[in-house]
Structure formats: C-alpha cells, structure tokens
Amino acid sequence: MQRYFLGILALLLTIGGALMWMRDSHNSVHESALAAACLKVGPVLGAMWLAFPQVLQLLRRFPPALIAAIVIGFGTVIIRPRATAIVIPVILVILLLHFLGTLFKPIQKGPKPRA
Secondary structure, eight states: OOHHHHHHHHHHHHHHHHHHHHTOOTTOHHHHHHHHHHHHHHHHHHHHHHTHHHHHHHHHHSOHHHHHHHHHHHHHHHHOGGGHHHHHHHHHHHHHHHHHHHHSSOOOOOOOOOO
16 A cells, blocks of 8 residues: 555545534434544544554564454454453464564574685
C-alpha cells in the first residue's frame, strides 16, 4: 500500500464521517454507526500515514507469521475479552522466543575475498 493512498483514504473517511454525522437523520441507526466508525478509523489511518516509514521498518523487522499471530491474538481479545488472560501471555512468549532467536542467530560473515 502506498503512502499517498493511505493519506487520501484517511482524509476521505474523516470527511465522509463528519458529513454523515452533520446531516445525521436520527431515524437511521446504521448511518450513525457508519459515521462513528469513519470518524474513528479515519484519524487512525491518518496517524499511520504520518508514521508510515516507521511502520514499514517495523513490518520488515518481524516475520509475517509473527505479525499474523499478533493480529489474530488481538482480534480474539477484541471479540472475546475474557480470552485476554490466555492470549496476551501467549503473544508475549512468542515475542520472547523471536527475540531470543535473533540474539542467538549466527553472525553472517561477509563474502570471501577472491584469490
């Protein structure tokens, strides 16, 4: 995903949510929920747009399986809050094992000089 696309999407969601909220007809619950969601997601995407280089650096640092485990774990906690006591320690153990794996990874030597 390109950075400019993320910024445009954040701007559109924020403006669209504000417009829906301003012309809010009180008989539509779904429209109010959509406006509230847009007003929450838009600024979060805007913050990600500002921090895009740091987000890319973070994504390059961790393997995709670890990122997927974290996203699935937090999704589980959002859906079932009582699972927090199980999910958070499991994610912390996975992160600890990843950190220990990077500590004990052998140092790569440079290319051998040609004779």
